[in-house]
Amino acid sequence: MRELANIILLIVFGIFYLTSFTKVQTAFFNRFSVRNNASIILFISSILASGIVLIDISKVMTEAFVFFYDHNELSKAFIYLFLYFVGAWLFSWALFRASFFLVSVITKENEHDELAKNNVELSLMHGVILVLLSFVVAPSLSELGASFIPYPKLPF
Amino acid sequence: MFYVQSIFILTLIGIFYIYLCLRTLVPQFKKVIYPFNLATKMALMSVIAGFGIVFLYEINAGMIYFKGYANGPSWYIGHIFLIILTLLVFTLSTLLFRMTFLFFKTFSSQNLSVELAKNNLQISGLFSTYFIILCLLITEPMIKFIDVIVDLNY
Numbered sequence: 063m064r065e066l067a068n069i070i071l072l073i074v075f076g077i078f079y080l081t082s083f084t085k086v087q088t089a090f091f092n093r094f095s096v097r098n099n100a101s102i103i104l105f106i107s108s109i110l111a112s113g114i115v116l117i118d119i120s121k122v123m124t125e126a127f128v129f130f131y132d133h134n135e136l137s138k139a140f141i142y143l144f145l146y147f148v149g150a151w152l153f154s155w156a157l158f159r160a161s162f163f164l165v166s167v168i169t170k171e172n173e174h175d176e177l178a179k180n181n182v183e184l185s186l187m188h189g190v191i192l193v194l195l196s197f198v199v200a201p202s203l204s205e206l207g208a209s210f211i212p213y214p215k216l217p218f
Numbered sequence: 219m220f221y222v223q224s225i226f227i228l229t230l231i232g233i234f235y236i237y238l239c240l241r242t243l244v245p246q247f248k249k250v251i252y253p254f255n256l257a258t259k260m261a262l263m264s265v266i267a268g269f270g271i272v273f274l275y276e277i278n279a280g281m282i283y284f285k286g287y288a289n290g291p292s293w294y295i296g297h298i299f300l301i302i303l304t305l306l307v308f309t310l311s312t313l314l315f316r317m318t319f320l321f322f323k324t325f326s327s328q329n330l331s332v333e334l335a336k337n338n339l340q341i342s343g344l345f346s347t348y349f350i351i352l353c354l355l356i357t358e359p360m361i362k363f364i365d366v367i368v369d370l371n372y
Contacts, residue, residue, distance in 0.1 A: 065363035069356060073317075076355045080348055081325045097340070106343040113351030120355050 064131050068124055075123070075147050076116065083112045083154060100177050100185035107189030111196040112154035118200035119150040122207040129211055146207055153203055154196075161192045220288045227284075227297055228277065231304050238308055239269045243315075251335040257342035258334045264346030268353040269311045275357040276307040279365060303364065310360060311353070318349045 091097070091105050123146045130139035165188045166173055176184045247254065247262045254262065280303045287296030322330050322345055333341040 065359060065366055069359045069363060072355055072359060073352075076352055077321050077325070080351065081321075084344065099339075102340045102343065105340065106347055109344065109347050110351070113347060113354075117351065117354045121358070124359060 064128060068127050071127065071143060072120055075143065079116055079147060079151060083151060084109060086155065096178055098180040100180045100182045103182065103189055104177065104185040107192050108158050111157065111192045114193065114196040115150050115154045115200045115203065118204045119146050119207060122146060122204045125208060126211050149207065157195060158192065161188060161195060165191060223288060224284065227300060231300060235273050235304055235308060239266055242312060250331045255337040257337045257339050261334060261342045261345055265315060265349055268349045271353045272307055272311045272357045275361050276303055279361045283368065306364065314352060314356060315349065318352055322348065
């Protein structure tokens with residue numbers, strides 16, 4: 063029962079996470095007047111990067127849910143799940159915005175202009191940087207999240 | 219002997235799984251447009267990749283039980299278990315695929331089939347990303363759930 067509830071919650075949170083993130087990203091990318099291959103590549107990479115963060119944090123979400131479920135504290139389980147969800151969402155968004163700054167520092171190009179000019183190489187590089195950063199940083203974020211679960215302290 | 223046995227059964231199950239995937243998925247995408255355009259090909263490939271991810275997780279978990287039975291007198295139970303697990307996981311992957319299709323239809327203003335037929339790479343990429351993320355998100359808890367059910371009857 064516990065596992066089934068966890069699966070259902072993960073599906074609901076996952077769908078809501080992806081949908082809301084896509085909506086925000088769509089609004090961001092709609093600011094570029096043209097929708098070309100370069101902006102599509104970056105758009106999909108940003109969704110993929112946010113998904114990587116979600117997948118990593120979902121393990122902590124499962125741990126927290128199981129822990130609080132076993133202690134009959136369902137309200138706390140939901141609160142923790144929701145906070146992890148919000149944290150991962152905000153982190154993904156911040157990572158995406160920070161990667162823009164990082165790419166502009168590395169390449170010395172105005173990325174908005176380059177995307178409008180359909181510079182696929184630049185958008186591919188940005189996409190790879192974004193996905194790699196997610197892979198590197200997401201485990202640390204998960205560890206940080208896991209440290210908030212009040213596990214009993216062991217005497218050794 | 220165990221290694222030969224596991225290589226043999228895994229090869230057979232792998233081929234069977236891929237065959238099953240193609241038999242189910244290709245007609246689904248043929249309904250959208252045939253011959254396939256780039257967007258449909260991309261969506262099809264990523265759906266097959268998603269099915270493959272679920273299969274890899276399943277095999278890792280299934281091999282634990284397979285090893286447990288392989289050297290005993292009732293070695294065939296391990297084989298049967300692996301086949302049943304594969305069929306179960308295939309059904310769950312198909313459900314996940316259907317669910318992603320449905321969720322895309324509900325939350326997006328665009329019709330996925332129409333957009334794929336129009337060779338809309340953005341929608342195809344978005345659908346592919348959603349499906350793979352959902353596969354990676356759900357598979358581990360799903361395998362744990364199957365594990366719990368098997369342990370209860372072990």
